[in-house]
Amino acid sequence: MPTRTLRTTHVIIKVRGLKKYFELKKGFFSFGKEPIMIKAVDDVNFDIRSGEVIGLVGESGCGKTTVGRLLTRLEDPTEGFVFFLGRDIALLEGQDIKVFRRNIQMVFQDPYESLNPRNAVLQTVMEPLVNHNIGDTLEDRVEMVIQALEDAGLAPAKEYLERFPHELSGGQRQRVSIARALVIKPKVIVADEPVSMLDVSIRAGVLNLMLDLRDKYGIPYLFITHDIAVARYVSDRLAVMYLGRVVEIGETDRIILSPKHPYTQALISAVPVPDPDAKHGRIKIKGEVPSAANIPLGCRFRPRCPQAFEDCGWQGEDLVEWLEENGLLGSDSVLTAEVRKLHPDEFVLGFHLKEGKDSEKVLRFIRERTSQASGTNPMFRAIERIDKTLTDRIIEIRCKSAELSASDLAAELFTELESIVRYKEIDHPMHDIITGMRRENNKLTVDVGGGTAENLNTIEAFLKDFVKHYRKMSRPEFKGVKTISPSSSGKTVTATCNDSKEPAYKVAKDVSALITNAYVKEDMDGLGGLLLPIKVKGSRITVRIMGSDENWKKLESSLKSFLRARSESGEHRCAAAVSDISIKSTKAKQSAIVVKFRTVAEPPQFDVGEQQVACYLYKDSAV
Numbered sequence: 001m002p003t004r005t006l007r008t009t010h011v012i013i014k015v016r017g018l019k020k021y022f023e024l025k026k027g028f029f030s031f032g033k034e035p036i037m038i039k040a041v042d043d044v045n046f047d048i049r050s051g052e053v054i055g056l057v058g059e060s061g062c063g064k065t066t067v068g069r070l071l072t073r074l075e076d077p078t079e080g081f082v083f084f085l086g087r088d089i090a091l092l093e094g095q096d097i098k099v100f101r102r103n104i105q106m107v108f109q110d111p112y113e114s115l116n117p118r119n120a121v122l123q124t125v126m127e128p129l130v131n132h133n134i135g136d137t138l139e140d141r142v143e144m145v146i147q148a149l150e151d152a153g154l155a156p157a158k159e160y161l162e163r164f165p166h167e168l169s170g171g172q173r174q175r176v177s178i179a180r181a182l183v184i185k186p187k188v189i190v191a192d193e194p195v196s197m198l199d200v201s202i203r204a205g206v207l208n209l210m211l212d213l214r215d216k217y218g219i220p221y222l223f224i225t226h227d228i229a230v231a232r233y234v235s236d237r238l239a240v241m242y243l244g245r246v247v248e249i250g251e252t253d254r255i256i257l258s259p260k261h262p263y264t265q266a267l268i269s270a271v272p273v274p275d276p277d278a279k280h281g282r283i284k285i286k287g288e289v290p291s292a293a294n295i296p297l298g299c300r301f302r303p304r305c306p307q308a309f310e311d312c313g314w315q316g317e318d319l320v321e322w323l324e325e326n327g328l329l330g331s332d333s334v335l336t337a338e339v340r341k342l343h344p345d346e347f348v349l350g351f352h353l354k355e356g357k358d359s360e361k362v363l364r365f366i367r368e369r370t371s372q373a374s375g376t377n378p379m380f381r382a383i384e385r386i387d388k389t390l391t392d393r394i395i396e397i398r399c400k401s402a403e404l405s406a407s408d409l410a411a412e413l414f415t416e417l418e419s420i421v422r423y424k425e426i427d428h429p430m431h432d433i434i435t436g437m438r439r440e441n442n443k444l445t446v447d448v449g450g451g452t453a454e455n456l457n458t459i460e461a462f463l464k465d466f467v468k469h470y471r472k473m474s475r476p477e478f479k480g481v482k483t484i485s486p487s488s489s490g491k492t493v494t495a496t497c498n499d500s501k502e503p504a505y506k507v508a509k510d511v512s513a514l515i516t517n518a519y520v521k522e523d524m525d526g527l528g529g530l531l532l533p534i535k536v537k538g539s540r541i542t543v544r545i546m547g548s549d550e551n552w553k554k555l556e557s558s559l560k561s562f563l564r565a566r567s568e569s570g571e572h573r574c575a576a577a578v579s580d581i582s583i584k585s586t587k588a589k590q591s592a593i594v595v596k597f598r599t600v601a602e603p604p605q606f607d608v609g610e611q612q613v614a615c616y617l618y619k620d621s622a623v
Helices: 062-072 093-101 121-131 140-150 168-184 200-217 230-233 252-257 260-270 314-323 334-338 359-373 406-420 453-473 478-479 502-518 549-569 573-577
Strands: 012-024 035-048 054-055 080-086 104-105 190-192 221-225 237-242 247-252 337-343 347-355 383-390 395-399 402-404 435-441 443-448 480-487 492-497 500-502 535-537 541-542 578-585 591-597 604-607 611-613
Touching: 012 062, 035 247, 054 062, 054 190, 054 200, 054 230, 062 190, 080 252, 093 104, 104 168, 121 140, 121 168, 140 168, 168 200, 168 247, 168 604, 200 221, 200 230, 221 230, 230 252, 230 480, 237 252, 237 260, 247 252, 247 402, 314 337, 334 337, 334 359, 347 359, 347 480, 359 383, 359 591, 395 549, 402 406, 402 573, 406 435, 406 443, 406 453, 406 478, 406 492, 443 453, 453 478, 453 492, 478 480, 478 500, 500 502, 500 573, 502 535, 502 541, 502 549, 502 573, 549 573, 549 578, 573 578
Parallel strands: 054 221, 054 237, 104 190, 190 221
Antiparallel strands: 012 035, 012 080, 237 247, 247 611, 337 347, 347 591, 383 591, 395 541, 395 578, 402 500, 435 443, 443 492, 480 492, 535 541, 604 611
């Protein structure tokens, strides 16, 4: 194994909050319904530093290749950023995108498919030079091709120039692919399973070649693989993906020798050990990988995790599964006799009763069974409340569009920019390029580091990209940003804002988030903890509560007071755009029993020594 020295030089690529969702195509009769989204990549964060190899490992279908395609701009992100030398690549256009494509190249998995069978090696490797107009003459380009082929281990190179792909072995084809990526001297290479299609006998040669090229030219790699042994051989740092998210990242040897996340532990335990006397117990995980269209709430590994506990985020679906496994939904059970249907909804399970059935009997039965199981099953220790609810009504909150003054828009742009662009951090791409930000009335001013023309142009382009990106993704009110222009002195870039308007559907989402993050978490008036999952459709919000008729009346009054106070304080613009709060009748007449679990967010990355782990097991031990 090669000697591994972790490099601490500057960041070339910074990935933050990266998401890629694909809409699942449905039939004609699903018209008008909410689209089903496949969350292929879901909030991925990592850096690629100059001269390092970062390995990205995980099971098939976890999103590794999609991350590689996002980094090379073969796909555009749904949300989040990929910064390449300080620029958000999602919004590069024209000449900028051409320069970017020259600087980041990809080596694909299948050398039998990635080479055009009609082109000889010379044409294949020369094509990037022609596309990017590199080389003054044909002779210059041929010399560059020969150098790239020899760097890729195909020597003497002249013997390969006129060969076609079918005349090469698998290893030689992959070396041609590497030469094609190298010939234009990129700053980053994304290698997607580059040796998985090759015979074991020639894998080591290709891997050593890639490491030699890294050492010779200082080119960093994102090395995507499902083979942990290969990843350990080539990588300085390792990122482990599960179901679209990086669950653990750190130095390779630390991850391999001391894995923290239960999924990483299970993954490494599955690697064969070539020693018949070695004790190597394999960690078994239950079930199959969940669908990326229906990712579990809380920790996404929780349904399969052998170490799951009450803080991991249990859902109504988990309780349904337990009831089935323990025979409590059989033909002779109390629940089958009394309950019309089960309705799992996020962290809640509703037992909708048959007409005229005894709700107290069902309530007593559920409480007894869950109490008995709480000593042995962590799921039941996560239950917050079991109570009745009325299904014949809802509380409806209607929203209208919100007016936004130019000064307020500038303030929100400043807040958004400051929260995302942490330019004061030493390893941030904009560190020393941006040296300060301030707002005055309807203007946001950014100070240019060094006062250089290059930094000035970088900041101007970045701000335009930033506003355009957020206007498209989640902040339509940013349409009110009128101009972004540099000062005559070249020391600042200023964004000037006009009055704007936030559409009603966006207001409804903001009000829903406000109720969830403030009213529910603070358990306002003793009612916040009784709320059932809040639903948003267009400009309307639907709220339900556990308990009696009296709770509904209290909640209606309490929500009005809560939103009025937020509106008067001026802290939450969305609260002022609520036009009506009232109780509405529904067609349903039966009552229901509701089991509500603790609401748990996706675990963040906890710093555990030299590793970052997305697991609540390390919540209290994080640095």
